[in-house]
Amino acid sequence: MKLHKPIVMLAVLAAVLAVETEAMELKTVRCGERAVFKPEPCGSEEMVYYAVDRGDGTLCTTARGAGTSAPRLSLSWAEPGVYEVTPRAVSLSGRIYESPSRTFRVRGRSVAETRAIGDAASFHHDTLDGPAEQGPDPKASQSPYAVQCSGLWFDRVVALDALELDAHPDHPFPPDFEVQYCTDRGATWYPVPSARFVHFPDPDGRTVRIPLHRLAVRGVRVMTPRPPELENGAFALRLGAMRARGDEHTLFEMDAPAQVRADWNNLWTIYGTADAEVHGNFSGWWPTDRPDCGGMTGIGSTIWAHWNAMKLAWTAREHDRAFYEEIVTTYPQDENGFLGVAPNSFRHLGHSKHYVTPAIYIAGLARWYLTNLDRAFLEQRAGPGEPTQLERMRRAMTFQVESMDGRSGVLTIKDPENDGTVHGRSSNYWDGWRFGYQSAYANARFYDSLLWMARLEHALGRSTEAEEYHALSRLVRERFNEIFWSEERGRFIGAVDREGNRHDYGFSFVNLEAVATGVASDEHAEAVLEWLDGERIVEGDTSTGSDIYHFRIAPRANTLAAEAVRPTWWDNWTMKVGEGEIGEYGRQIQNGGVIFYVSYYDLMSRLRVRGIGDAMRRMEAILEEFHQDQLRRQPCNQHGSTHLLGILREFPESGLVPLFFVNGILGLRPAAQGLLITPALPAEWNYAGIRAYRYAGEEYALRIERGREEAASSEANGKTHWRIPAEGRWILSPDGVLHRVGE
Incomplete structure (x- = not known):
């Protein structure tokens, strides 16, 4: 179960702890x-x-x-x-x-530092919940536990690199404090996990510089729960100067209310890069337990190979990029082309094999290459005499097409342990369920991998192979809609087992990934959204109507309880389901709970089927929830298990949700011919853009503008800035030339 994934990380990420210790x-x-x-x-x-x-x-x-x-x-x-x-x-x-x-x-020559924002206004709080008052100094208190704050307001959203604090010349520096910020002029304050300090040493005349990692804010403050004692015996927070370094340039720019822009950017900072989080071994690839758990950068397992690429391939994060390129060479591959889940492991936590690894590996590495166009990446080897990454990808595809009968149009898991029956074992990320034999989840991944492999082969000049994959993808799409669609319930089932039994628990993740990848037919895609939106009730389901989005941030993982069918299709290898059990419906992430990443596929599905308006209504609900508490939620069930909501800790895939801005609204996707740009600007916005997107080794700033008729470029700050009309489809070629598709 997800509860135990950190065990995998011990094997996957051991290399992280041994690098970069240099001679002095x-x-x-x-x-x-x-x-x-x-x-x-x-x-x-x-x-x-x-x-x-x-x-x-x-x-x-x-x-x-x-x-x-x-x-x-x-x-x-x-x-x-x-x-x-x-x-x-x-x-x-x-x-x-x-x-x-x-x-x-x-x-060398002096360079300019990030400027201090000069028009900030100082304020203070005498108590945590007290009103904000002008000036930096709270009133002195007779209590050593009087929570006090001192901070800065900004008249607009700013992205902060750092907060600088000077000690007061006549008063002690606070030994216990944290930095907090707001995006709504003080109605809701959030802690910065990476900026919480106890027993802070005396700065001894030095300026304290606290990195804030480009968090987008309207206000920032220092909060101390125990103000230092002054010479007169009272207690008060007294600082010298406070400076905020940064600028107005958030990564995601949009013609939206300031709070929306700030929250969307911070959703990425927390769950995408995870720079402002606490990590167990000072690495975003390593989780931290409560109370410090938060966002993560990635997980090194094969199961995350595509999600990691989606998050990192377009960034300039050299350390994370190097780790990704190193870790993907370590996934074991047998003589048939099947891949393990982690270095030296074909079984997930020693329990079961995941037969989606070839598809995920192919999609992830193809996306990575097509974004960066670095042929050396495809030529990497795990060691002398070992196959290249490209050879491994082709072997993985051969395994799917030949060993798993993918050439027939339906992928079949032949392993007796993963036969899809009530006695089988799990075979994918959703390891609480006995997906096997003919699995809808695996076939949707197979379809996606065919598209990515076709793009890759086309980019490498192998047009014949590319067309073969495209042709096979069309057959897979046809068979998928024939085999896995339930006319009775109007949705895709989970699997057909070896004995021909059909297993359907109303899996939202299966259906939404099918719609988002395009394997679902148009008619079936619309029916899926009608069911999830409660417009159509499926008789017999445990959750129907508005209850499907009970948790608001995403639909329930399944709408029919695992315990509702006996014998259960739930894989009881770590916990049981049923009334009063730890895995009871609605109290476990995979059985009536939610995993946040599914919302990315929900948003992309709505964009594909109903357009940007429907997708934005869903995104607005997510941002509304995020604004409350940054989604730092980890509630327990009655057994003390915190796996009710899958957002924090070992869920770096939470960072896919803010990527809807990049992949959905801006419509960016690497293709064989170049970077495909298919904008979907919300009706209320006149522009949207990203200030740093790395493609083919160059960094671009891309801005979509309503009303613009022709694209235009300029050079500034070492990169090319493109202003692109909101109408039409565009291709940015590897040499930096932009043109309309079809021209």
Whole structure:
């Protein structure tokens, strides 16, 4: 079950903990260039954060992480000189561990730093819930537990790189504080998990610089639950100067209310990049337990190979990109082309094989290559004499087409352990269910992999093979709608087992992925949305009508309880279902609960079938929920299990949902001929854009504009800016030329 996925990560991500610890020699960098290094772990058994003396009068902080690991530090300087950098780890109990200093020689011309936002207005709160008042200093209190705040307002949304704090010359610096922000002028404040500190050391005259990772805000504040004691015995938060560094340029730009723009960008920062989160080993590829669990960057298992590519292929995150390109070479592949779920493992947690791995691997690597067009990636090998990535992809496709009978138009899992019966085992990400034999989930993935492989082969000049895959995809689509459609219930079933029995529990994820990938026929796609929206009631279902979206952020995973049918099709390998059981309907993510990522396919389905208006109504409901608490929700059931909502921790796929902006509204998708752009601008918006999208080794700023008739480009800040009409379809070629499709 999802509850145990971190065990897989122990094998998958062990390499992360062993990299980037460098020898402590003098290193030379240029002004503005990043110096990246990883100090030796302090060895504490506690969680620690680092306060890094940069040698230039500033003290830079990190998020918390396990003391047995260490953060990857990335520093730059604006002025030439020699800087001695000293990292210090601070444990939650207050112990300080000093690492050996490193010296950096910085050469070249001075560069401009990110500017401090000059028109911010200072404010304070005397108590946590008290009104905001002008000026930086809260009133002194006689209580050491008077929660106090001091902050800055902005008259617009700004994206913050960092918050800088100077100690007051006459008062102590707060040892216990956190940074919070708002997007609505103070109605709702959110903590920044990476900016929570206890036992903070005396800055000793240095400026404290706290990274905020481009969070989009209208206000930012420092909150302390225990103000320092003043000389007169009272307690108050007293800071010197407070500066916010950043600008107005959020990654996602849109002609929408300021709060919507901020929330959409922050949804990506929290669940896409996960930069402002706490991670167990200072890595976004590693989860953290409560109370620190939050967003993650990715998971190194084969099952996440496509989702990781969707999140990272277009970014300039070099460390994460390098990890992805390394980890995908380690997935085991047998002589037939079947792939394991993780390095050295063909079985998920020792339980079952996942027969969707070939399709996911193909789709992920094809997307990665078509976005970056780096042939060296396809030529990578796990070692001397090993096959290249491209050869492995082709073997994986051969396994699907030949060994799994995909050539017939329907993929069939022949493994007796995964026969789709009530005695079979799970075979995909949704490992609570006995998907097997002829699985709708696996066939939808197969269809998608055929399309991606066709695009890849076409891009490589193999048009004959590409057309063969396209032809097979058309057959798969036809057979999918014949075999898996239930006329009685008006939706796709989960699987047909080896004995010919049909298993249908109202799987929203099966149906929405079928619609989003295009394997569903137009008629069936519309019927699926009618069912999920409650416009059509399926008799006998446990959840019907508006209850299907009971959790608002996504539809329930299934609308018919696993325990409603006996013998159950639920795979009881970790928990049982039924009244009072830990897996009872509505109290477990895979049995009446939700996993957030499904909303990405929901949004893309609505866009495909009903248009942008219907998709935006769903997205607005999601953003409304996000605005309440950033979706930092992990409720328990009556057994103490927190697997009711799948959002935080080992769910990096939550970061797919904000990507609807990129893949849906902007309509960006790598294709054989170039980057395909198919805009779907909401009726209320006049423009939408992304300020940094990496394609074919170059970075672009792309902006869709209503009313524009011709595309236009300009060069600024080291990248090409394209302004593109909202009407029509466009192709950005690998050499940077944009033209209408059909011209």
